[in-house]
Amino acid sequence: MRRCYRPRLKLTGKDGNAFNILGLAKKAAEKAGWPESKIQAFIHQATAKDYDHLLETCMEEFDVE
8 A cells, every 4th residue: 555645844933825835835745756747736726716725735735834
């Protein structure tokens, strides 16, 4: 069984602006070695709705601190 790796995303003490959160998430995903297609799918999903949805999507895909 393949283990699902969830990169760490530190948001505590960071600017809560949606664009900043997306940038931090993208950098964490790149550092974790996610393929570009997965990163783009994450961004598409995270930006599909409102700010709360962005945070929910981040919490589903990352270990958010």
